[in-house]
Amino acid sequence: MKAIVVTDQAAGTAGMKLTQRPEPIAAINDVIVQIHASGFVPTEMEWPSTWTDRAGRDRTPSIPGHELAGVVTALGYGTTGLSVGQRVFGLADWHRDGTLAQYVAIEARNLAPLPGDVDYTVAASLPISGLTAWQGLFQHGRLKAGQTVLAHGAAGAVGTMVTQLAREAGAYVIGTGRTADRTKALDFGAHEFLDLDNDTLKDIGSVDLVFDVIGGDIQRQSAALIKPGGTLVSIVGPVEARPTDGLAVDFVVEADRTELGEIVQRVRDGRLQTNIGDIASLDDAIGALNPTTRRRGKTIIHVLP
Numbered sequence: 001m002k003a004i005v006v007t008d009q010a011a012g013t014a015g016m017k018l019t020q021r022p023e024p025i026a027a028i029n030d031v032i033v034q035i036h037a038s039g040f041v042p043t044e045m046e047w048p049s050t051w052t053d054r055a056g057r058d059r060t061p062s063i064p065g066h067e068l069a070g071v072v073t074a075l076g077y078g079t080t081g082l083s084v085g086q087r088v089f090g091l092a093d094w095h096r097d098g099t100l101a102q103y104v105a106i107e108a109r110n111l112a113p114l115p116g117d118v119d120y121t122v123a124a125s126l127p128i129s130g131l132t133a134w135q136g137l138f139q140h141g142r143l144k145a146g147q148t149v150l151a152h153g154a155a156g157a158v159g160t161m162v163t164q165l166a167r168e169a170g171a172y173v174i175g176t177g178r179t180a181d182r183t184k185a186l187d188f189g190a191h192e193f194l195d196l197d198n199d200t201l202k203d204i205g206s207v208d209l210v211f212d213v214i215g216g217d218i219q220r221q222s223a224a225l226i227k228p229g230g231t232l233v234s235i236v237g238p239v240e241a242r243p244t245d246g247l248a249v250d251f252v253v254e255a256d257r258t259e260l261g262e263i264v265q266r267v268r269d270g271r272l273q274t275n276i277g278d279i280a281s282l283d284d285a286i287g288a289l290n291p292t293t294r295r296r297g298k299t300i301i302h303v304l305p
Contacts, residue, residue, distance in 0.1 A: 129298060178196065
């Protein structure tokens with residue numbers, strides 16, 4: 001099968017190669033999915049799991065990409081809950097070969113049924129961004145109606161999901177980003193926008209929840225804004241700055257079939273809009289994954305036409 005592989009951590013996305021790899025075999029509780037579309041997160045090249053297995057052993061050449069939408073073509077021994085020919089989408093395991101390929105072996109529990117009225121491109125853009133926003137807001141952030149959320153990177157793939165889900169839950173959302181991000185952040189539902197290039201964070205006052213995708217000095221400034229009992233949620237690694245009288249949480253997103261179902265239902269009924277940037281074929285994927293300009297949303301690779 002065709003697949004994108006990486007072998008050199010120092011080279012990052014520039015070291016990607018399109019090559020032939022053996023088709024995967026379904027282990028116990030696995031399914032094989034023929035991939036129609038795959039999402040990609042650029043920071044994957046920095047994740048240890050891209051390069052080593054759970055025991056720390058080198059596993060290159062590895063296939064990156066973890067978001068997928070496609071069709072089940074085979075079931076492993078003991079696999080239940082899915083059937084051959086079923087449309088699915090989901091999140092592949094971090095330590096196994098990923099989704100920038102024609103086929104992937106994946107645990108069935110990491111997949112959710114994909115309704116027929118949601119196309120593969122849209123579905124492939126949802127797992128990481130949607131689940132990250134959902135888990136950060138509701139599991140770790142304990143968001144409640146009437147609270148104020150500071151959503152950093154509000155025009156990005158995760159930030160636009162955070163904004164929409166928080167607003168739907170009854171929160172007041174203040175989005176941040178660069179000057180050029182203002183219109184997009186407001187279009188995706190932010191009540192206010194703060195320009196990190198020109199505005200001062202402390203001027204927004206106190207907030208109940210900070211959703212941090214940046215870290216560093218922005219995180220430290222944001223922690224000081226959190227009300228007593230509020231929460232700083234980070235997806236950029238261990239938290240460096242903690243609120244004085246609140247909670248700080250960093251987490252890694254996990255696959256969850258029920259949550260994927262909640263997210264895709266919101267797409268179906270118009271409550272949730274996707275933020276898709278570049279779209280390319282698998283043959284042209286390397287160029288798309290090494291852009292010369294700033295990314296404007298989730299990059300999606302079409303594996304099948």
